[in-house]
Amino acid sequence: MSIFFIKTIIISLILSSCSILTEGKKISFNQFDFIKTNNQLSNNTKENNKEKNKNVNTQIFKNYKKIQNESDFLPYSSKNIFIKKIIYIKKNSNFFKSAYESGLNLSDINTIIKAIEWQINFRKLNINSTFNLIFLKKQINSKKNKNILLGIKVNNLGKTYYAIRATNGNFYNINGINKSKMIMDFSFLKKYRISSHFNLHRLHPITHHISRHLGVDLAMPEGTLVLSTSNGEITKTAFSKTSGFYIVLNNKNQYTTKYMHLKKILVTVGQKIKINQKIALSGNTGRTTGPHLHYEIWINKHAINPIYAQASFIEPLTQKELISYFKTSQIILSKLK
Structure with missing residues (x-):
C-alpha cells in the first residue's frame, strides 16, 4: 500500500468525522446523485477507528473540548456541546455544494440560508x-x-x-435586529380572543350566505387602541357599509395589512407608520354583530391566514428578550472569531 493511498484514507476519515474545521473539494455533480453518494460514504465510515482521528487531529479536539466547557452558559444548551464548522467558497463551486461537502445535511443548509439571506445574496458570493x-x-x-x-x-x-x-428561534444581527422583508409584531393581536377565523367558505352570520372571510375577527371592547403590526405607509382610509371605517397599511416588501370596523381613524393617507404605532380605535361600524377588529394580511395581492402567517414573519425582540440575547450572543460571537 503506497504512502499516498494511506494519506488519502486518513484525510477521508477526518472529513467524515464530526470535525470542527472542514473544507470542500472541487467536483461537478448532479445534486440528487451527489447527496445519495455522500450519504453512503457517511454510513460506511461510522465504524472507523476513532483513535486514529484523535492522533491526527489533536489540536482540533483541544478546541472542541474548550467549547464544550462553556456550553453551560447558554440557557438552551443543557450541558450539550458546540460544534464549529468553516465553509470555504472555492472557485467553480457555490454555497450549497461547499456546505454539503463539509458534512452538513439539507436541513442544516436550509436553516443557514434562511438565517442570513436577508443580509447577503447567495448568488453573489465571492x-x-x-x-x-x-x-x-x-x-x-x-x-x-x-x-x-x-x-x-x-x-x-x-x-x-x-x-x-x-431564544425565540429567530436570527438577528449583533445589535439584536433583523431587517428581513417580513418583520411584524403580533403581540397586540395575541391579547384578544379570535371570534371568527379565516375561512374561504364561511356562512355569514348576517346574510346567511356562504362568503369568504379573508381575515380574523378579534373580540375587543369598543374604543380599544389599535396598534400597527408592521412598518409601512397608509395607502387608504375610508368607510364602507360592510367594512365600516377601515385602514389599509402597505409595506414596501409586497405585503399589506387591513384594519376594519373601526370607531375612529388616527392616521392619514401617505403617513409613514412605525411598528406598534397607534393608528385607530376599534369599533362596531359597518356590517357587524358586535364590537371587534377585523384584521387581514395580504401578500402579493393574495389574502393569507394571519394565524398561519405568524410563523413566516420575524418579530422584533422585546426588551427582556434583548437582555437575554446580548448575554448569550457574546458567547457565540467569541466562538465565531
Whole structure:
C-alpha cells in the first residue's frame, strides 16, 4: 500500500468525522446523485477507528473540548456541546455544494440560508468567502443527536455579516435586529380572543350566505387602541357599509395589512407608520354583530391566514428578550472569531 493511498484514507476519515474545521473539494455533480453518494460514504465510515482521528487531529479536539466547557452558559444548551464548522467558497463551486461537502445535511443548509439571506445574496458570493458556523449538538436520545444552528459569521467581499439565534428561534444581527422583508409584531393581536377565523367558505352570520372571510375577527371592547403590526405607509382610509371605517397599511416588501370596523381613524393617507404605532380605535361600524377588529394580511395581492402567517414573519425582540440575547450572543460571537 503506497504512502499516498494511506494519506488519502486518513484525510477521508477526518472529513467524515464530526470535525470542527472542514473544507470542500472541487467536483461537478448532479445534486440528487451527489447527496445519495455522500450519504453512503457517511454510513460506511461510522465504524472507523476513532483513535486514529484523535492522533491526527489533536489540536482540533483541544478546541472542541474548550467549547464544550462553556456550553453551560447558554440557557438552551443543557450541558450539550458546540460544534464549529468553516465553509470555504472555492472557485467553480457555490454555497450549497461547499456546505454539503463539509458534512452538513439539507436541513442544516436550509436553516443557514434562511438565517442570513436577508443580509447577503447567495448568488453573489465571492470566491474565498467564508462561513463560520456554530452548532449546538443536542442529544435527543442515546442513539440520536440533533445539530441546532446558533450563529453564523460570513466574510464576503470585504464585509462581515452575523446572524445569531435568539431564544425565540429567530436570527438577528449583533445589535439584536433583523431587517428581513417580513418583520411584524403580533403581540397586540395575541391579547384578544379570535371570534371568527379565516375561512374561504364561511356562512355569514348576517346574510346567511356562504362568503369568504379573508381575515380574523378579534373580540375587543369598543374604543380599544389599535396598534400597527408592521412598518409601512397608509395607502387608504375610508368607510364602507360592510367594512365600516377601515385602514389599509402597505409595506414596501409586497405585503399589506387591513384594519376594519373601526370607531375612529388616527392616521392619514401617505403617513409613514412605525411598528406598534397607534393608528385607530376599534369599533362596531359597518356590517357587524358586535364590537371587534377585523384584521387581514395580504401578500402579493393574495389574502393569507394571519394565524398561519405568524410563523413566516420575524418579530422584533422585546426588551427582556434583548437582555437575554446580548448575554448569550457574546458567547457565540467569541466562538465565531
